[in-house]
Amino acid sequence: MKIKTAASLIMAGLLMAGSQLVMASSDVAAVDNPKYAKECGSCHFAYQPGLLPERSWRKLMEGLNDHFGESAEVPDADRQELTDYLVKNSAERANYKRSAQFLNSIAKSDTPLRITKVPYFVKEHREVTNKVRGNDKVKSLSQCELCHQKADGGSYAENEINVPGIGRWED
Numbered sequence: 239m240k241i242k243t244a245a246s247l248i249m250a251g252l253l254m255a256g257s258q259l260v261m262a263s264s265d266v267a268a269v270d271n272p273k274y275a276k277e278c279g280s281c282h283f284a285y286q287p288g289l290l291p292e293r294s295w296r297k298l299m300e301g302l303n304d305h306f307g308e309s310a311e312v313p314d315a316d317r318q319e320l321t322d323y324l325v326k327n328s329a330e331r332a333n334y335k336r337s338a339q340f341l342n343s344i345a346k347s348d349t350p351l352r353i354t355k356v357p358y359f360v361k362e363h364r365e366v367t368n369k370v371r372g373n374d375k376v377k378s379l380s381q382c383e384l385c386h387q388k389a390d391g392g393s394y395a396e397n398e399i400n401v402p403g404i405g406r407w408e409d
């Protein structure tokens with residue numbers, strides 16, 4: 239009986255260590271909705287829902303007819319499904335450290351429509367923004383996957399950064 243308890247405690251410990259490893263390997267939860275990946279990943283990188291708060295996603299989804307100067311409209315039923323997915327996995331619902339950092343940097347009165355305008359993002363990218371000025375290979379910081387080689391999996395670690403025209407990022 240005692241041995242069994244000890245064994246199950248060890249098992250539980252291993253499971254916990256395992257899930258912490260999974261958490262550590264990605265900064266935000268990866269996209270796991272095929273419709274979202276298809277509809278919202280056709281013009282640009284399919285941004286992870288955990289990068290913006292719920293109010294930002296709602297506002298974005300209400301204005302798809304004029305989405306940064308383009309039409310990104312989808313049928314009503316799809317819009318509802320995509321909004322539900324975004325809201326359910328938004329920065330306030332996601333249990334990831336990086337989501338909390340994005341969220342906590344935004345003033346309560348503010349509803350940013352761009353991840354690249356979130357104060358935490360701006361701060362983290364100040365140095366690279368200066369370095370890529372005039373670099374034709376980097377037209378906009380909105381293309382996360384251009385520099386973050388594992389962005390698709392929700393991972394933005396420093397040792398996975400490769401900036402076009404600059405190379406590996408070493409601070």
Ligand code: HEC
Pocket residue numbers: 277278279280281282285298302305306308309310320351352353354355378379380381
């Ligand atoms: C028809 C093309 C198109 C589709 C489809 C599209 N977008 Fe966009 N999106 C754009 C353009 C253009 C921009 C501005 C990019 C830039 O400034 O470099 C943008 C920017 C964004 C940004 C801001 C990125 C930043 O700078 O932080 C978010 C967030 C976003 N889109 C979410 C979505 C979501 C969610 C969907 C699906 C409902 C979607 N987009 C579908 C064209 C599209």
Ligand code: HEC
Pocket residue numbers: 265289336353354362363366370376378379380381382383384385386394395396399401407409
């Ligand atoms: C031009 C290249 C480039 C683009 C495009 C870019 N990043 Fe970054 N990103 C960097 C660099 C360089 C750093 C700074 C790493 C450091 O010095 O800590 C960074 C840092 C980060 C960090 C903090 C990582 C850490 O470990 O501290 C996150 C999160 C992040 N980027 C997310 C994004 C997201 C989301 C996008 C797209 C909306 C994006 N980045 C677009 C280059 C880029």
